[in-house]
Amino acid sequence: MSIAQNTGTGAKLRCISCGATPDSAGQDFRCTPCGDLLEFFFPGWTSNQDSPAFDPAALKSLWLNRRTSRDALDQSGVWRFRELLPHIPEEHAITLREGNTPLYHLARCARATGVENLHAKHQGMNPTASFKDTGMTVAASSAHQQEFRWVACASTGNTSASMAAYAARGNMLSLVLIPDGKISWGKLSQSLDYGALTCQLRTDFDGCVRILNELVRQKPVYLLNSVNPYRIEGQKTAAIELMEQLAWEAPDHIIVPGGNLGNSSAIGKALLEMGELKLISRLPKLSIIQAHGANPFYRSVREFGGKRLEPMTADTLATAIRIGNPASWKKALRVLQATGGEVEEVSEVEIAAAKAEIGADGIGCEPASAVTLAGLKKLRRSGFIRSGEAVVLILTGHLLKDPDFTIKFHRGDLFVGTPDAAEVAQTKHLQRAPIVLDADLGAVIAALDAAERNS
Ligand code: F0G
Secondary structure (H helix, E strand, O other): OOEEOOOOOOOEEEEOOOOOOOOEEOOOOEOOOOOOEEEEEOHHHOOOOOOOOOOHHHHHHHHHHHHHOOOHHHHOOOHHHHHHOOOOOHHHOOOOOOOOOOEEEOHHHHHHHOOOOEEEEEHHHOOOOEOHHHHHHHHHHHHHHOOOOEEEEEOOOHHHHHHHHHHHHOOOEEEEEEEOOOOOHHHHHHHHHOOOEEEEEOOOHHHHHHHHHHHHHHOOEEEOOOOOHHHHHHHOHHHHHHHHHOOOOOOOEEEEEOOOOHHHHHHHHHHHHHHHOOOOOOOOEEEEEEEHHHOHHHHHHHHHOOOOOOOOOOOOOOHHHOOOOOOOHHHHHHHHHHHOOOEEEEOHHHHHHHHHHHHHOOOOOOHHHHHHHHHHHHHHHOOOOOOOOOEEEEEOEOHHHOHHHHHHHHHOOOOOOOOOOOHHHHHHHHOOOOOOOOOOHHHHHHHHHHHHHHO
């Protein structure tokens, strides 16, 4: 079975390595001649100064007007930008009104980093509480259009939660492969409630991906991991919406976490396309941050000049990005280089501290998202980001995705018995352990007074 491509907006598939342009993709979404990943491109956009594909001002005002519409697709923060997406007939579109996520100024983090113009685009404010929904609405709709009965993914938890929700909305069945024991309860509980067939495999994320790739060759299931180019197209809209929120004035830097590297590829692709379509007049630098224990892309760039990527056995408490063999590393490398961004790695303690600091700004996020602030601090120290520059962090998941991590951090239990136990002492000032008291007014007042003295 093959996946036909949509031609409504002129989107075509192309291999990122050999440039082949197949009419359709196999179920593994890889190029048949060379095995590399496929991407969408839009031949109708290629710069023709005499008759540009779009009038940028008209497009911006069309998108803005849709915000007042009662139409479900217009209300979606993804489909609102459908001119830049592969076409999917409206009757197949599955939407939970994803996107439309807030952009927050981070006042305390701004002071702590010395970057006054510091904002967070909170993709955790999506319907299933992670950025995955923006890509999933497009890819799940494409599965629906192809009349697939089953959709499937390997996941560290957020993709599976999102896929299960969109499959349920589209009356499709979903199969989730997740690493046993290494995903948060919040994410696991979502896929159960949304009705997925959830298999906890005794392996890591990379092992789940291997099994899934073999499965799609044997069974008619539609693959919803981010190798699916429809996912990337949907995730582009986070960057488009961000530019709209900034009145189309690009910031100097955008910082994203890097796991399987689909999200950085998508945001970078959107930036390059917006540049090409003259929707923005300059490109932000897109920087990608990994956890030290799951840093194959960081090592690829720093040690091998991006020429190759050595898979590793990944380990980090930021389980969302516990990935040792990222599928989209070549796409991510391309946008890193095209935008002049940087790649960084951060330690477990740096992640935990940054997460608490984002929380203290009244925002919060899951651990994987906090690598962005930890990375910003390192990029400030290295001089890559200067104090007067405008920086946007992409927060990928909601605080409530992984409450275990948060509670253990604040109780001081997170790093007990690990090599990080000594370093964590530096984060004591960020810990807010709950206080157990008798039901006694005097005890509560004493706690209040003590907190006031220490504030
Ligand atoms: N942040 C969160 C909260 C994630 O869930 C993920 C990936 C990432 C960052 C990294 O994004 O993979 O596009 O580089 N989670 C996937 C999943 C792998 O299965 O939920 P990426």
